[in-house]
Amino acid sequence: MLFRSQGALWRIFYYEGSIVGALMTLAVRIIPCLDVDKGRAVKGVNFKNLNDAGDPVALAQYYGESGADEITFLDISASVEERGTMLDVLRRTAETLFIPLTVGGGIRSTDDVDQLLRAGADKISVNTAAIKRPELISEIAERFGTQVLVLSVDAKRIEGTFEVTTHGGRQGTGIDAMKWIKEAEERGAGEILLNSIDADGTQDGFDLPMISAARAATSLPLIASGGAGKLADFPEALKAGADAVLAASVFHFGKFTISDVKREVSRAGFVVR
Numbered sequence: 001m002l003f004r005s006q007g008a009l010w011r012i013f014y015y016e017g018s019i020v021g022a023l024m025t026l027a028v029r030i031i032p033c034l035d036v037d038k039g040r041a042v043k044g045v046n047f048k049n050l051n052d053a054g055d056p057v058a059l060a061q062y063y064g065e066s067g068a069d070e071i072t073f074l075d076i077s078a079s080v081e082e083r084g085t086m087l088d089v090l091r092r093t094a095e096t097l098f099i100p101l102t103v104g105g106g107i108r109s110t111d112d113v114d115q116l117l118r119a120g121a122d123k124i125s126v127n128t129a130a131i132k133r134p135e136l137i138s139e140i141a142e143r144f145g146t147q148v149l150v151l152s153v154d155a156k157r158i159e160g161t162f163e164v165t166t167h168g169g170r171q172g173t174g175i176d177a178m179k180w181i182k183e184a185e186e187r188g189a190g191e192i193l194l195n196s197i198d199a200d201g202t203q204d205g206f207d208l209p210m211i212s213a214a215r216a217a218t219s220l221p222l223i224a225s226g227g228a229g230k231l232a233d234f235p236e237a238l239k240a241g242a243d244a245v246l247a248a249s250v251f252h253f254g255k256f257t258i259s260d261v262k263r264e265v266s267r268a269g270f271v272v273r
Contacts, residue, residue, distance in 0.1 A: 026243070027069075028242075028243060029244035029245075030069050030244070031072055031223065032059075032071060032072070032246070032247065032251045032258070034074070034093075035053075035076045036074065036076065036086070036105075038077065042076070056089060056093060057096060060101075064099050066259065067273075068258050070244075072101075073104070074105050075105025090103055090120060093120070102150055104152055107126050110139050113140055113143075113144060114144075117148065122148070123150050123191070124140070125150040125152045125193055126152065131173055131180075135187075137151065137187040145190075147190050150193050150223075153177055153181060153194050153195065154166065156198050157207075157210075158172070162178060162210055163175065169200070177213075178214065179217075181214055181220075185218050190221075191220055191223065192214065192220050192221070192223065193225060194211065194223065196227055201226075203227065204227055205230075206226065208236060211237055211241050215240065223242065223246050224237040224238075224244070224245050228249075234261050234265050235265050238265065238268070
């Protein structure tokens with residue numbers, strides 16, 4: 001029997017009616033996100049009024065050297081403008097990193113995935129194309145394995161529920177986000193990247209009810225994104241059920257460092273690398 005608590009999994013063993021337990025500690029992950037538009041890292045509020053945040057290659061290298069556990073690279077204009085992910089930026093970014101790199105944006109087929117993995121990605125993230133054709137999830141999982149597949153869910157609050165959106169939150173789909181997460185798990189997704197469109201870039205805190213709802217919907221690793229503004233926000237997201245926390249603005253503009261976040265998370269009782 002497995003029991004999740006405070007960033008760890010307890011494996012519970014029973015013997016003659018008594019419980020004997022062994023603690024399996026799982027380190028939580030701190031993940032900077034590089035939103036890239038036309039080859040530059042950018043950040044805005046609710047995916048609007050984008051500000052230049054620097055060279056994504058240099059930022060990725062800096063974060064890798066600063067203790068980030070992974071990097072997520074999202075070409076936020078790829079799905080909107082119907083073009084492929086910028087492979088040249090990916091290749092240069094991958095060359096500087098010694099930690100896992102997840103790449104998303106403009107992925108529409110298993111051939112796209114193959115191209116990205118060959119260019120240096122460790123995992124790929126799909127959103128728009130999977131919504132248009134859910135079979136893509138199964139196709140990627142069958143060809144490359146579930147470990148490379150992250151389902152990115154951009155969700156916003158609509159009349160008491162959470163709706164899946166596409167194109168940076170600009171288009172609603174009418175799809176219930178929690179039902180979509182469950183379906184994606186059944187189809188072979190290996191991880192969920194849950195981004196609150198309402199909270200994105202606001203620095204008002206993660207959407208804790210959304211995280212809790214997603215945690216109840218799936219047993220997959222869950223990355224919480226959108227809204228980080230103070231150090232206390234990170235352990236709160238983990239307590240709500242996230243396995244990893246992702247942020248952009250607070251790192252890109254120097255509000256605090258990866259080390260600051262890890263110290264805060266560690267003080268709250270979570271295991272960090």
